[in-house]
Amino acid sequence: MEKGGGGGLETELRLGLPGGEVEKNEKKRVFEEFDGCEDRAAVHKNQVVGWPPVAVFRRKNSFNEGKLYVKVSMDGAPFLRKVDLTMHKGYTELVRALEDLFGCFGIGEALKGDEENYEFVPIYEDKDGDWMLLGDVPWEMFAESCKRLRVMKRVEENGVGLHAKDLLKGLSKED
Amino acid sequence: MCLFQSVMNYLPKEVLEHVFDFLTSHHDRNAVSLVCESWYGVERFSREKVFIGNCYAVNPERLIDRFPRLRSLTLKGKPHFADFNLVPDGWGGHVYPWIEAMAKSGINLEELRLKRMVVSDESLELLAKSFPNFKSLVLVSCEGFTTDGLAAIASNCRLLRELDLQENEVDDRKGQWLSCFPESCTSLVSLNFACLKGEVNVAALERLVARCPNLRSLRLNHTVPVEVLQKILVRAPQLSDLGTGTFTHDPDSETYVKLKNAMKNCRSIRSLSGFLDVNGRCLPAIYPICTSLTSLNLSYAPGIFSNELIKLICHCKKIERLWILDTIGDKGLGVVANTCKELQELRVFPSDLYGVGNTAVTEEGLVAISAGCPKLNSILYFCQQMTNAALITVAKNCPNFIRFRLCTLNPIVPDAATNQPLDEGFGAIVQSCKRLTRLSVSGLLTDQLFLYIGMYAEQLEMLSIAFAGDSDKGMLYVLNGCKKLKKLEIRDSPFGNMALLSDMGKYETMRSLWMSSCEVTLGACKTLAEKMPRLNVEIINENEAGEDKASCDDRHRVEKMYLYRTLAGPRTDAPDFVWTL
Numbered sequence: 063m064e065k066g067g068g069g070g071l072e073t074e075l076r077l078g079l080p081g082g083e084v085e086k087n088e089k090k091r092v093f094e095e096f097d098g099c100e101d102r103a104a105v106h107k108n109q110v111v112g113w114p115p116v117a118v119f120r121r122k123n124s125f126n127e128g129k130l131y132v133k134v135s136m137d138g139a140p141f142l143r144k145v146d147l148t149m150h151k152g153y154t155e156l157v158r159a160l161e162d163l164f165g166c167f168g169i170g171e172a173l174k175g176d177e178e179n180y181e182f183v184p185i186y187e188d189k190d191g192d193w194m195l196l197g198d199v200p201w202e203m204f205a206e207s208c209k210r211l212r213v214m215k216r217v218e219e220n221g222v223g224l225h226a227k228d229l230l231k232g233l234s235k236e237d
Numbered sequence: 238m239c240l241f242q243s244v245m246n247y248l249p250k251e252v253l254e255h256v257f258d259f260l261t262s263h264h265d266r267n268a269v270s271l272v273c274e275s276w277y278g279v280e281r282f283s284r285e286k287v288f289i290g291n292c293y294a295v296n297p298e299r300l301i302d303r304f305p306r307l308r309s310l311t312l313k314g315k316p317h318f319a320d321f322n323l324v325p326d327g328w329g330g331h332v333y334p335w336i337e338a339m340a341k342s343g344i345n346l347e348e349l350r351l352k353r354m355v356v357s358d359e360s361l362e363l364l365a366k367s368f369p370n371f372k373s374l375v376l377v378s379c380e381g382f383t384t385d386g387l388a389a390i391a392s393n394c395r396l397l398r399e400l401d402l403q404e405n406e407v408d409d410r411k412g413q414w415l416s417c418f419p420e421s422c423t424s425l426v427s428l429n430f431a432c433l434k435g436e437v438n439v440a441a442l443e444r445l446v447a448r449c450p451n452l453r454s455l456r457l458n459h460t461v462p463v464e465v466l467q468k469i470l471v472r473a474p475q476l477s478d479l480g481t482g483t484f485t486h487d488p489d490s491e492t493y494v495k496l497k498n499a500m501k502n503c504r505s506i507r508s509l510s511g512f513l514d515v516n517g518r519c520l521p522a523i524y525p526i527c528t529s530l531t532s533l534n535l536s537y538a539p540g541i542f543s544n545e546l547i548k549l550i551c552h553c554k555k556i557e558r559l560w561i562l563d564t565i566g567d568k569g570l571g572v573v574a575n576t577c578k579e580l581q582e583l584r585v586f587p588s589d590l591y592g593v594g595n596t597a598v599t600e601e602g603l604v605a606i607s608a609g610c611p612k613l614n615s616i617l618y619f620c621q622q623m624t625n626a627a628l629i630t631v632a633k634n635c636p637n638f639i640r641f642r643l644c645t646l647n648p649i650v651p652d653a654a655t656n657q658p659l660d661e662g663f664g665a666i667v668q669s670c671k672r673l674t675r676l677s678v679s680g681l682l683t684d685q686l687f688l689y690i691g692m693y694a695e696q697l698e699m700l701s702i703a704f705a706g707d708s709d710k711g712m713l714y715v716l717n718g719c720k721k722l723k724k725l726e727i728r729d730s731p732f733g734n735m736a737l738l739s740d741m742g743k744y745e746t747m748r749s750l751w752m753s754s755c756e757v758t759l760g761a762c763k764t765l766a767e768k769m770p771r772l773n774v775e776i777i778n779e780n781e782a783g784e785d786k787a788s789c790d791d792r793h794r795v796e797k798m799y800l801y802r803t804l805a806g807p808r809t810d811a812p813d814f815v816w817t818l
Contacts, residue, residue: 110648111321111322111323112318112321112322112323112728113321113648113703114587114590114619114644114646114648115320115321115644115677115701115703116321116586116587116590116619117320117321117378117404118320118321118322119378119404119405119406119432120404120536120537120586121590123432123513123537124537124539124586124588
């Protein structure tokens with residue numbers, strides 16, 4: 063968890079003086095899961111309960127934790143919706159939530175590869191203002207940089223489906 | 238017997254009562270009541286304000302019996318570590334029995350202040366209907382009620398002066414609670430609904446503010462827009478304490494100009510908070526009031542960049558209390574040190590709880606503050622790292638600390654420069670600060686620190702320990718040394734039965750002891766409970782609810798233990814997972 067927590071100290075956290083005998087059994091139980099893991103989600107999950115000692119009310123109401131609502135638009139839908147990204151642990155869950163919101167199915171198909179048989183392309187606008195295809199980066203990275211979501215609908219042209227990249231190209235031209 | 242004593246014995250009760258009127262602190266009143274029976278009697282019939290630090294230490298009936306003229310009651314419920322999710326839901330701390338008992342006995346209750354208690358809508362309704370002179374309700378970190386309960390208070394408390402809701406979990410029914418204040422309500426002095434999530438009727442709010450000329454303190458929630466804030470300020474330029482709602486608007490707009498002018502007219506504002514959603518570029522609107530501010534709370538204000546904070550701070554020369562996020566950075570704290578010479582209390586909260594190397598304050602900021610702010614006496618500081626050298630310097634610069642709470646984001650991080658434990662640094666703090674009453678420690682700490690605490694922290698009343706110490710000796714040093722200790726809370730530390738049982742009588746001199754994820758066993762807790770009938774020894778056992786308690790092995794470690802002195806015996810409202818031994 064802590065990288066370089068002080069001049070080369072190993073990140074194996076334990077009670078007692080550094081270099082001393084490690085106490086057996088569970089004293090380091092809470093920290094065993096921390097092993098220099100970079101993934102914030104893992105840190106999240108293995109979070110020591112109640113540390114740092116910030117009151118629950120403050121945690122829920124500070125901007126860094128609690129909810130992260132972003133707008134979602136669906137091509138052809140008369141109004142936008144909002145989703146809370148903190149309510150989902152990954153892309154599959156998010157896609158399912160979107161499908162529930164808009165009452166449709168198959169939003170996630172485009173993420174599965176270069177298949178022809180999909181109707182929707184889910185994309186998001188990131189912090190730099192670029193429109194990106196959902197699913198390329200780790201979930202946490204996405205959640206941090208996502209400003210809004212859009213579910214594009216494939217437009218039939220002579221019965222030939224468009225690939226995602228063509229849709230995205232079209233979008234940047236609009237900008 | 239000397240002449241003075243004989244004279245005192247013959248003073249009529251009315252004179253004694255009049256003398257006792259001058260004693261406002263409950264410490265003094267408690268002391269006076271112990272002098273002799275006659276003083277006890279006079280004191281109890283004249284006491285109007287009572288403070289009960291643990292609602293399970295005494296029964297409501299006993300309270301009412303002793304203090305029939307009670308007008309103001311302060312109650313605290315759950316243990317402090319409940320703030321950090323260490324106490325499961327449903328543990329207890331219900332206020333209803335207190336309100337019910339006072340209502341039945343005809344107590345003329347005027348003020349109720351609660352902290353970490355469970356407050357139901359039923360209790361609020363009963364409160365509102367039972368006490369015609371009720372004036373002041375202050376709820377801090379409570380839960381269990383909805384805006385319907387607030388509506389009952391607003392509708393029925395004709396003389397209400399204060400409704401102060403701080404950091405409560407309120408179920409917002411999106412009703413019209415604010416509209417329930419009748420037109421005849423003109424007595425409000427303080428209204429704080431910052432913690433509510435739902436919208437309020439802003440027209441009703443504006444009318445309420447307009448008809449309450451004594452309104453001094455108003456804290457809005459995040460749903461109240463800037464346009465409404467501006468109108469309110471125009472109607473209530475006499476405010477001395479303001480909590481804004483959102484503070485986002487276009488700095489080029491007319492609203493912004495109006496707001497700035499309204500602010501300029503509020504010459505009495507000394508305390509400012511809120512900014513629950515803020516655009517940093519709008520902060521210049523408050524510069525005019527910054528010069529006279531004594532209290533500023535920006536700890537819930539997201540996303541203000543360090544340089545904007547710094548510019549703001551430069552205007553705040555009279556600040557005595559500052560609550561801020563660590564986005565201010567060490568550099569910003571340096572500016573605070575140079576500017577805020579009246580600073581007494583500083584709290585620096587983490588903006589990034591998982592602190593993966595991003596936290597902006599280190600020991601440098603703390604040292605700068607200690608050097609620049611001679612009146613500093615209370616600090617809460619979340620930081621990435623700390624060093625003994627820094628703490629030793631802080632101790633030298635600030636011998637006047639009353640409260641010192643330091644929290645490293647990694648709970649067992651050693652001295653960032655030397656890799657040693659932080660024993661010497663905290664040791665210097667307790668040695669230098671002779672008036673220290675509250676201490677929270679963190680970082681890599683051994684028994685040595687607790688030796689220092691036991692030796693030097695003579696005034697210490699509350700101590701919080703986490704992931705610290707090596708052996709029972711650590712806890713023993715504290716129990717033996719700190720004569721004034723009232724509250725001790727320990728988590729994830731290797732203290733066990735020997736320490737727990739060495740001086741059982743000590744716990745009757747304290748309010749409470751919390752130990753979780755330590756080394757104490759069930760058997761030791763049972764022994765303690767058996768030998769000390771005036772303690773409630775509670776075991777919180779979430780995993781084994783329903784399991785046959787008789788089959789629990791005495792050698793098992795206890796996950797969570799909370800013990801407290803009490804005159805009320807084991808409590809009758811304990812849930813399944815709480816086992817009073």
